[in-house]
Amino acid sequence: MCHWFIWSCFAVSFVLDGLLALIMKPGYQTKRLRSDAGMAFGITASLGSACTSLGMVLARRGAFGQTVVLVYWTLFASSCVLSGMLLVMLMRDMPL
Numbered sequence: 669m670c671h672w673f674i675w676s677c678f679a680v681s682f683v684l685d686g687l688l689a690l691i692m693k694p695g696y697q698t699k700r701l702r703s704d705a706g707m708a709f710g711i712t713a714s715l716g717s718a719c720t721s722l723g724m725v726l727a728r729r730g731a732f733g734q735t736v737v738l739v740y741w742t743l744f745a746s747s748c749v750l751s752g753m754l755l756v757m758l759m760r761d762m763p764l
Contacts, residue, residue: 670728674740677721681747684714688754707758711751718747 688710691703722744725737732740 670724670731674721674724677717677724678740678743678747681714681717681721682750684710684717685747685750685754688714692754692757704758707754711755711758714751715748718744718751 688707692707722740725732725740
């Protein structure tokens, strides 16, 4: 049962990152401030979902094998890297 929650949190994280990547460029052409605020909130929600799923893995100490835990850590790291790349792309286009 716990696997479903973990996988769904990771899925939400990656779906949010995908949606944010899709709306990044069209949003800049219309309303820049709203687009930037929405992107920052979406990236935060994506990282929060990834951290929640990793927290569920760490809370069930000894319930999973080493291979499964390695897969979860890899998913968490890739979610963090993807969200970080989106954040860098967002901040790169912001005027100072």
